[in-house]
Amino acid sequence: MPDMDYWPTSRLLSTAARLVELGWNERLRPLGLTYPTVLTLDAVADAGPISPGKLAESIRVQAQTMGPLLTRLESRGFIRREVNRFDRRSQLVSITELGLELLNQSHGQENTVLEGIDLDSESLREELIAIVRDTKIN
């Protein structure tokens, strides 16, 4: 085990994030989902029919990242994409029955991730929120 006391905080942050995502993905694999796809499905389920751009903004990735992600979700039948009749540049994404079903199953798994690790401390949450809030995205 490396001597993490000497790691820069940024390095701790990304390593922790990668390990947590890894744990998530392990649980989600049997469902055919991954961590980012669950984030996206969640956002679509929440925000009703929504454009890919807004979706990208809401989970803080680039539009170029959201495109292929939606393509994968669509090819598996978890979402639907249609052109917005009122602005033909944009699309409207909505979740399918199958997507909703999978999303519910994934929420059932949620509790089993990272049990034993005190990940829900309020102070940790507050510091992470500060980072996300204060880091400017271009």
Added chain:
Amino acid sequence: MPDMDYWPTSRLLSTAARLVELGWNERLRPLGLTYPTVLTLDAVADAGPISPGKLAESIRVQAQTMGPLLTRLESRGFIRREVNRFDRRSQLVSITELGLELLNQSHGQENTVLEGIDLDSESLREELIAIVRDTKIN
């Protein structure tokens, strides 16, 4: 800005990590480096001639991830790889003069990242260390 109070902590964690890495990469781009390459160069500089496997272990990525990363670093002349004479299965990685020089420049940039964000609080570090320590990697 989304309502992060309702985000799961894991989501906060990976979003924060991605944004921090983004900020890092912006600073490193003029040097021709990226966040993971600096991690790797750092580890090589620290641990002297070291095998790719140990290197992967020390920064907690898979060996299959380390391989291509070293190939890129080598093609830019930042590191050197040679076969270990005493165990011809393995290699020994060492940093070059050029790599050392770049690494020093990147350390100079380090201070300008994330200034204004309280990223170095001790409690944040402790919680992150706990996550990295307690998350089993296969």
Added chain:
DNA sequence: TAGTCTTAGTAAGTAAGCTGACTATTCTTA
């Protein structure tokens, strides 16, 4: 010593994320 187990590294395939550059549509303004 021959056969098996272990270890080091690589290859192939997929996913996710980025930048920069492009097309198509809509909006704005002179």
Added chain:
DNA sequence: TAAGAATAGTCAGCTTACTTACTAAGACTA
């Protein structure tokens, strides 16, 4: 109303990271 600016999405190219499966070399054991 025509020209230019802005917006939505995609394409191409690159990097990082994972899984599964492989080869080569060394170690161990019957």
